[in-house]
Each structure stands twice: as C-alpha cells, then as structure tokens.
Amino acid sequence: xxxxxxxxxLRIVTPERVFYEGPVDMVxxxxxxxxxxxxxxxIPMTVIVAPGILTITEEDGVKTAALHAGFAEILPDRITILxxxxxxxxxxxxxxxxxxxxxxxxxxxxxxxxxxxxxxxxALQRSIARIEALK
Amino acid sequence: xxxxxxIKRRRSSIQSTQQITKAMKxxxxxxxxxxxxxxxxxxxxxxxxxxTMNSILKRVGAVEHKYLNSxxxxxxxxxxxxxxxxxxxxxxxxVAKLITRHETWKKEELLIYAIGNKGREILSRxxxxxxxxxxxxxxxxxxxxxxxxxERLLQAYEAGEINEIWLAYTAFKNTVSHIPMxxxxxxxxxxxxxxxxxxxxPDQVIEGGAPMNFEPGDEEALDLxxxxxxxxxxxxxxxxxxxxxxxxxxxxxxxxxxxxxELIDDLELLYNRARQGxxxxxxxxxxxxxxxxx
Numbered sequence: 001x002x003x004x005x006x007x008x009x010l011r012i013v014t015p016e017r018v019f020y021e022g023p024v025d026m027v028x029x030x031x032x033x034x035x036x037x038x039x040x041x042x043i044p045m046t047v048i049v050a051p052g053i054l055t056i057t058e059e060d061g062v063k064t065a066a067l068h069a070g071f072a073e074i075l076p077d078r079i080t081i082l083x084x085x086x087x088x089x090x091x092x093x094x095x096x097x098x099x100x101x102x103x104x105x106x107x108x109x110x111x112x113x114x115x116x117x118x119x120x121x122x123a124l125q126r127s128i129a130r131i132e133a134l135k
Numbered sequence: 136x137x138x139x140x141x142i143k144r145r146r147s148s149i150q151s152t153q154q155i156t157k158a159m160k161x162x163x164x165x166x167x168x169x170x171x172x173x174x175x176x177x178x179x180x181x182x183x184x185x186x187t188m189n190s191i192l193k194r195v196g197a198v199e200h201k202y203l204n205s206x207x208x209x210x211x212x213x214x215x216x217x218x219x220x221x222x223x224x225x226x227x228x229x230v231a232k233l234i235t236r237h238e239t240w241k242k243e244e245l246l247i248y249a250i251g252n253k254g255r256e257i258l259s260r261x262x263x264x265x266x267x268x269x270x271x272x273x274x275x276x277x278x279x280x281x282x283x284x285x286e287r288l289l290q291a292y293e294a295g296e297i298n299e300i301w302l303a304y305t306a307f308k309n310t311v312s313h314i315p316m317x318x319x320x321x322x323x324x325x326x327x328x329x330x331x332x333x334x335x336x337p338d339q340v341i342e343g344g345a346p347m348n349f350e351p352g353d354e355e356a357l358d359l360x361x362x363x364x365x366x367x368x369x370x371x372x373x374x375x376x377x378x379x380x381x382x383x384x385x386x387x388x389x390x391x392x393x394x395x396x397e398l399i400d401d402l403e404l405l406y407n408r409a410r411q412g413x414x415x416x417x418x419x420x421x422x423x424x425x426x427x428x429x
Binding site for chain 1: 173176177179180183184187191278281282347348349350351356359360363366367370
C-alpha cells in the first residue's frame with residue numbers, strides 16, 4: 001500500500017463551496033458511531049458525521065477544522081466529505097461559541113417537558129467542537 | 136396628426152423609461168453573474184450527493200422505509216420557487232403554470248409552500264391553499280433556509296398530513312435558456328435494481344472492487360441521509376431559480392430597452408415630419424399673405 005499512501009485524495013464539499021481538496025496522509029473525525037481515523041486503503045464505507053474536530057494530516061503538517069454535520073464516503077483511494085456545516089478555526093467567532101455553550105448547558109440543566117433535548121445536545125456538541133478547534 | 140409638443144413629450148417619457156430599463160438590465164447582469172457562480176459552486180455538492188444517494192438506493196433494494204414508500208392518504212406538498220419582484224418577463228407565470236396546468240393534480244389535494252411573493256400571488260388568486268410563505272428566502276438563499284424548510288416538510292410528512300413532496304422551480308441551463316421544472320422529492324424514486332445473475336435478488340453495487348458498507352446500518356443511514364438529500368435538492372433549486380430569475384429579468388429588460396429605442400426612432404420620424412409640415416404651412420401662409428397685399 002506504500003504507493004497509495006502518497007496519493008490519498010481528500011475532498012470536502014459544502015453547499016456553498018469546495019472546502020478542501022488535496023492529497024492527505026490521514027483524516028480523523030467524529031461519526032455517529034464514534035471517532036474514526038481513515039488511512040489510505042480503507043474499505044469502502046459511508047458514515048454519518050457527528051459534531052467534532054476534523055483533523056487532516058498532510059505531508060507537511062496538520063490542519064484542523066470544526067465539522068458539524070454531513071456524511072462521508074470513504075473509498076480505498078479517496079474520501080469525500082459532504083459537509084453541511086464546516087469551519088476553519090479562523091472563521092469561528094470565539095465569543096459567540098462560548099455564549100452558545102453557556103446557553104446549551106443552561107438549557108440542559110434546567111430542562112422540562114418543553115425542552116427539545118436532541119436540539120440542545122447538538123448545540124452543545126457544536127459549541128464544544130468550535131471551542132476545541134480554536135485551541 | 137399629433138402636435139409637435141405631444142410627440143416631444145411622449146418621446147421624452149419613453150426615453151426616461153428606457154433609462155430605467157437599461158439600468159435594471161445592468162443590475163440584473165451583475166446579479167446574474169453572482170448567482171450563476173453560486174449555482175456552479177453548488178453543483179459539485181449536489182452531484183456528489185446524487186451519486187451517493189443512488190448507490191445507496193441501489194444497494195438497499197426492496198427495503199420498507201417511510202421515505203421510500205408513499206403513504207396512502209394525505210395531500211401533495213408543492214414547493215414553488217418564484218421571485219419577489221416582477222418585471223422578469225414570463226418567469227413567474229411559467230413556473231406557476233406547472234401547477235395550474237398540471238394534467239392530473241386537483242386544486243384540493245395540493246398544499247403550496249411558496250418561496251417568493253409573485254408565485255404565491257398567482258396561485259392564491261387561482262384558489263390554491265397556501266400552507267406557508269417564505270418570501271425573504273429569495274433575497275439571499277442560504278443552505279440553512281433549505282434545511283429549515285426540509286425539517287418542516289418532513290414533520291408534516293411523518294405526521295401523515297402530506298404523502299408526496301414536489302419541487303417546482305426554474306432550472307438554469309444558460310443565460311438565455313431557463314426551463315421550468317417539476318421534480319419529486321419524496322418518496323424517493325428507487326433506481327432500477329440491477330439483477331445480472333438472475334437470482335431474483337438485486338446485485339450488490341460494486342465500487343472499487345468491494346461493496347459499500349454503511350455505518351450505522353442501511354436503514355438508519357437512510358433516515359439520516361434522505362433529509363440531507365432533500366435539503367440539497369431544495370437548495371439547488373433555490374440557487375438555480377435565483378440565477379434564472381436574474382437571467383429572465385436581464386432578457387426582459389433588454390427587450391424593453393430595444394423596444395423603447397424602436398419607439399423613439401418612430402417618434403423621431405413623426406416629430407421631424409410634423410416640424411417640416413408646420414414650416415411648410417407657415418411658408419405657404421406668408422407667401423399667400425404677401426400675394427394678397429400686392
């Protein structure tokens with residue numbers, strides 16, 4: 001597989017733009033089933049993205065981004081992530097993310113029958129992912 | 136024959152209309168360029184989504200799923216994408232005709248989700264039930280808008296209020312060609328299952344030498360992916376409609392400007408003729424007067 005490791009293509013597309021395109025060594029992100037790391041030669045698989053950090057290991061360094069929603073198609077020679085929401089760290093508003101984290105925590109602590117739990121939890125995960133990506 | 140003053144007044148009024156249509160044409164040209172770039176950027180997302188969706192559907196075969204099998208009762212939801220402003224030629228009428236002139240649909244079985252004011256006006260005048268109106272979306276379509284609408288539609292779909300979801304929009308082929316389209320979003324049409332070995336079961340779709348795996352399982356994956364698929368179709372419809380709207384307006388304003396130029400030319404001729412007529416008449420009067428004195 002040594003020849004494949006040189007040319008593992010990552011393509012991240014969002015509805016508004018092509019977010020990333022290029023050869024990578026490894027991609028790590030969260031899925032609904034847990035965290036995964038994808039190396040060249042992976043078996044074909046389609047996974048659903050859960051909010052978290054996306055780590056792209058390139059030949060000369062590591063890039064991170066906050067990936068919130070979408071799904072990924074993994075093939076032995078390439079990986080395509082269809083991301084509904086994804087941000088580079090410098091696109092994140094830190095104060096806003098912290099305020100959102102605070103709000104989501106409060107909503108989960110003071111929950112009642114009216115609270116939309118799934119929504120509050122997603123908001124919590126998103127704001128955590130954003131703050132993590134900034135570090 | 137109209138007097139010289141009347142012709143002059145009419146001509147200057149047409150001239151100022153022409154200035155407005157010319158300015159509007161320039162504005163929509165710029166907007167069209169921006170909208171077209173947006174539509175092209177969305178294409179790659181949409182194509183990826185479509186391919187993935189098809190490969191999944193081929194693989195799952197004859198599974199029972201709420202998004203794949205239509206319920207029995209319920210109305211049809213139709214999302215109509217039109218513009219908020221007029222002066223775009225036949226743009227709004229053409230897309231509304233898909234619904235008003237549909238061969239089998241009856242007024243009573245439709246619920247209209249209207250994006251854009253003009254389409255809503257046409258349909259509510261024709262007596263259709265407008266379930267929701269979202270005019271502000273057309274100002275700057277965002278993916279979040281499509282997600283929001285998808286959520287609302289899927290809630291109604293799962294509650295059994297509606298059993299089909301359709302999208303009426305204007306596809307953007309190129310600057311001069313825009314085609315009104317009506318497509319079915321839900322239930323998803325299943326592509327024909329491939330059965331080459333003839334064992335009565337659909338074959339696995341082989342991609343890159345190995346079958347595709349799903350994590351979580353096929354059905355859960357469908358639960359999660361189909362809403363994203365619907366949202367991406369709606370978003371694609373929105374951005375293409377925006378490009379078409381500006382293309383249609385550009386064409387309409389171009390025609391208006393040309394027609395105004397034609398009218399001005401005609402009036403110019405009339406005016407000159409009237410002027411010459413009045414000069415001739417004056418001369419005849421002077422000569423006649425001079426002859427009378429002698």
